[in-house]
Amino acid sequence: MQDAGYKKRMVVLAAQLACAAGLFISPALAGGPGSSAAAFLKFAPSPRATAMGESYASVTEDAYAAYWNPAGLANVEQAEVAVTYNDSFGEVTHQYLSAAFPLSYGSTLDINITRLTVAPFQGYDAVGRNTTKVQSSDMAIGVAYGRTIVKDEIERPVINVGANLKTINETLNNVSANALAADLGAVYYLRPANYWLSKVQAQEYRFALTVRNLGSGLKYDKVTSPLPTSVTLGSSWLSHPYGSATLILSMDHTIANDEKYSVSLGAEYQAFQLLSFRAGFKSGQAIGSGARFGVGFRLSFADLDYSMSPFGDLGAMHKVGMTVKFGKSFARAPLAGRSQRVEKARLISTKARIEKLDLFANDFIRLAKIDLENRQYVSADANLNKAFNLEPGLRNGEWGERQTRLAAIVKELRLKDTPKLKEIFLRDNEQSNVASEAVMAYVNGADLKAFLLSHAALGADPRGEPVFEDLMLTMGRLTRNSVRRDEVLSRAALVKEKLRRSAKYFYVQQFTLAVKECEEAVLLDEWNAVAWTRLGSAYFMLGDKDKTKKAYLKALELNPDDHVTRKFAETQGWK
Secondary structure (H helix, E strand, O other), X not given: OHHHHHHHHHHHXXXXXXXXXXXXXXXXXXXXXXXXXXXXXXXXXXXXXXXOOOOOOOOOOOOOHHHHOHHHHHHOOEEEEEEEEEEOOOOEEEEEEEEEEEEEOOEEEEXXXXXXXXXXXXXXXXXXXXXXXXXXXXXXXXXXEEEEEEEOOOOOEEEEEEEEEEEEEEEEOOEEEEEEEXXXXXXXXXXXXXXXXXXXXXXXXXXXXXXXXXXXXXXXXXXXXXXXXXXXXXXXXXXXXXXXOEEEEEEEEEEEOOEEEEEEEEEEEEEOOOEEEEEEEEOOOOOOOOEXXXXXXXXXXXXXXXXXXXXXXXXXXXXXXXXXXXXXXXOEOOOOOEOOOOOOOOOOOOOHHHHXXXXXXXXXXXXXXXXXXXXXXXXXXXHHHHHHHHOHHHHHOHHHHHHHHHHHHHHHOOOXXXXXXXXXXXXXXXHHHHHHHHHHHHHOOOHHHHHHHHHHHHHHOOOOOHHHHHHHHHHHHHHOOOOOHHHOOOHHHHHHHHHHHHHHHHHOOOHHHHHHHHHHHHHHOOOOHHHHHHHHHHHHHOOOHHHHHHHHHHHHHHOXXXXXXXXXXXXXXOO
16 A cells, blocks of 8 residues: 555656646746646747747737737737647647637637647656556646726727636646636736827837736645746837838736746837737746747738747747638727728738728827817817827828917917816807807918907907907917907908998999908808909909909809899809
């Protein structure tokens, strides 16, 4: 009986040593062998992650996230299956399979399997004599879930959380041990309005926290060994420096119960949305430099990845992985329903990243338009700045000029610093409505119209809120016009005064001045048929038939019953 018990303990010890041998092949070799069980859980899947020095906690957003950080699963937009095969040293092979299924945008379920096998090795009895070959295998089966719990204005993730629950089994011949464990993770996404590299597009900062292998230990006979529990704090910087190119820099800090503190650094440059080059470094490796290298090739339906890790005299470890995508995309084009990015992708490259930039930039433009319509000028200015940070080229277009003008108004009127002023513009009365028209006219480049409307806004109630006086003075400065105190009248009264002056100038044959007054009248009230008729008459007296025709036809459009103007237009052949 004592001999049988001794044999059993020897088998148990052999099992523990076989599992601990994984540390020798694992990328991190600084820990003490035997200090934890289930060392196969430290075999890192994903050649992409390995090539980036295993600094992947804040980068992962694919099916491999079940291992690296379950929170990253929330960013999976399309069902995908990821497979890694690692033919390691000493006839040890590691396989990893993960299948992620988005339930909706920002909510993904995953099933994952980790398996480590060792080629049959020679067994020995209690006195050291050869016995039969010993079979050994390790396996973990997990179910993971990632969810976005906070989103920004256009439904991009701000905070993701996730968990992976798994059952662990180690077997050595007829001896086995089981355990339950969990991996927990969270990711925070930061997209500031201004970046330290202002000309680099769509910069994004990510911060992640991951706790792996929390759970019961593996018990062989009466000996229980803890799982290789670790805590990782990760950060990364993602940007698009040159058009469709993507650059990622990442760093992870890890503390484990069976290893010293380690730091991982990684970089990835993706060109043409097709080919990726990766490099990384992981500290604490006892054999080899700790350097990592790899490449990736992205197709419309699959990602192919390869990594190489030098281990000194032992040679290099090579990993090959594939991620296959299928089914419909659950990604949403914010404010516009379901996205069609993936379905429309070409075979050679999805271009999903650059299309995201365009979509998000345009979505912020749309949000700015809505804000302007709702008189939310501060918010509109902020959204335009976000659009320009995503796509700097937009600043050179029409919205760049509009944002410059809008920012000037927000600054001059101190709208950002005085919430009460923003509320005044929201009022539904003549003064606030005309003032809002003045702001929009200036934003759209109609300087004279904005200048005149600012007078009409103050004229609606000269004893009203001081902001309307400030608006008139601001418009004077911005448009480089002198304030006309005699024209501080309501819109209707000001139009009437303009028409009175035009008639006066017409009768004394000062037609140029008559045109000026009529042009300003139609700027204030473009639906005034009388103003258009008088403007046409003044143009006619100046001999400008093209402008005369345009003004008369506009007058007839507004007042079809003006028989005098109609008869004149017919004699000119305009009707």
